[in-house]
Amino acid sequence: MSLMRRIARRASSTPLYLPLFKVADYGLINAIHNGLLRDGAEATKQITCELYKLNVYAKGSFFKPHQDTPRSEKMFGSLVIVFPTPHEGGALVLREGGREWTFDYSAELAASKDARKIAYIAFFGDIEHEVLPVTSGHRVTLTYNLYFDRPPAGASAQGISVISSSMENEDAQLRAALQELLRDPALLPSGGYMAFGLRFMYPLSCDQPLQDMLPHMKGGDATVVRVCQALGLEGRLKIVYEEINSEREDVAIVMEARPGAICLEGSFGNEVVDYGGEHIRAMGSLPIDTDFCVWSKSSYMDVLPTTEVLWITELTELNRVEQEYFRYGNGPSVDCVYGHLAYFVGVRLDKKRPSSDSSSEE
Ligand SMILES: O=C(O)CCC(=O)C(=O)O
Numbered sequence: 001m002s003l004m005r006r007i008a009r010r011a012s013s014t015p016l017y018l019p020l021f022k023v024a025d026y027g028l029i030n031a032i033h034n035g036l037l038r039d040g041a042e043a044t045k046q047i048t049c050e051l052y053k054l055n056v057y058a059k060g061s062f063f064k065p066h067q068d069t070p071r072s073e074k075m076f077g078s079l080v081i082v083f084p085t086p087h088e089g090g091a092l093v094l095r096e097g098g099r100e101w102t103f104d105y106s107a108e109l110a111a112s113k114d115a116r117k118i119a120y121i122a123f124f125g126d127i128e129h130e131v132l133p134v135t136s137g138h139r140v141t142l143t144y145n146l147y148f149d150r151p152p153a154g155a156s157a158q159g160i161s162v163i164s165s166s167m168e169n170e171d172a173q174l175r176a177a178l179q180e181l182l183r184d185p186a187l188l189p190s191g192g193y194m195a196f197g198l199r200f201m202y203p204l205s206c207d208q209p210l211q212d213m214l215p216h217m218k219g220g221d222a223t224v225v226r227v228c229q230a231l232g233l234e235g236r237l238k239i240v241y242e243e244i245n246s247e248r249e250d251v252a253i254v255m256e257a258r259p260g261a262i263c264l265e266g267s268f269g270n271e272v273v274d275y276g277g278e279h280i281r282a283m284g285s286l287p288i289d290t291d292f293c294v295w296s297k298s299s300y301m302d303v304l305p306t307t308e309v310l311w312i313t314e315l316t317e318l319n320r321v322e323q324e325y326f327r328y329g330n331g332p333s334v335d336c337v338y339g340h341l342a343y344f345v346g347v348r349l350d351k352k353r354p355s356s357d358s359s360s361e362e
């Protein structure tokens with residue numbers, strides 16, 4: 001008995017829905033190019049996509065783990081479009097190098113007032129993926145093959161145009177925007193960080209220093225790193241942990257490295273500062289007073305030391321880091337917290353903000 005219950009038909013046999021959705025109309029080719037190919041040797045190549053099949057998952061349907069079969073040596077990946085048909089379950093799970101990422105757009109699509117909203121996921125051919133069982137409704141997706149240059153001979157041209165991206169242009173735009181921001185006296189007047197949530201997933205290994213990943217950033221993340229470096233801004237990857245002792249959502253703890261063993265008396269909070277943790281709060285928010293720190297060593301201070309942060313792109317949960325710690329509360333126990341990676345750029349107090357007035361350089 002096949003474990004896979006799905007209806008999958010080749011596009012060529014079901015031409016009816018083809019005019020309804022054209023990838024090119026949504027700038028997706030460009031977005032995929034920027035996202036997947038920006039910084040590798042492939043960055044200058046053009047890409048096309050070919051509609052491969054329609055998947056309709058009814059209740060109980062799923063798609064077992066697999067890698068997509070390359071249709072030619074020019075095929076480098078796949079694109080999945082998820083339509084806003086009401087459904088629950090049916091998350092798409094991607095796996096690479098022992099890590100996995102789950103994309104469940106059912107709630108988001110259902111919550112959207114705009115019935116024309118779609119979700120898309122593009123990934124390289126070596127990524128294993130599966131679709132978890134749909135628990136209600138119907139999940140409808142289109143799968144596209146992604147090719148370098150042109151579709152292979154014989155593939156139907158669906159009028160999907162090829163758009164090549166201009167890396168220089170995007171760098172210039174971001175650079176100009178950051179320079180303008182840095183010139184603004186209201187930006188972090190006492191110094192702090194500009195922070196960028198990562199847009200892409202990275203394989204994280206425990207024994208590798210976080211900063212080693214910087215040269216391997218992809219797409220928009222790479223643009224941010226490259227432009228900040230060009231502006232002379234020092235950026236570091238940091239892990240952002242929720243500060244569970246605070247009711248304020250803007251407060252978090254950031255760490256630049258994963259310490260080995262952490263031993264705390266209370267919860268993962270202020271004490272972790274001893275292990276290199278740093279408290280952050282949103283730019284312009286009120287400092288954090290002692291009420292917050294009743295269980296911590298800092299309770300004798302009036303104000304908890306915090307660094308102000310301006311989030312330029314919001315924190316994502318694509319790169320999750322697990323941190324175990326030992327706790328001696330009512331008795332010894334082992335606990336675990338999860339943090340998420342983001343890129344932090346220091347903005348100095350002295351306002352001598354690097355390159356903020358050097359737009360004509362280079
Ligand atoms: O429906 C999905 O989300 C994925 C479909 C898929 O993996 C495939 O068609 O190969």
Ligand SMILES: [Fe+2]
Nearest residue numbers: 066067068129
């Ligand atoms: Fe697939």
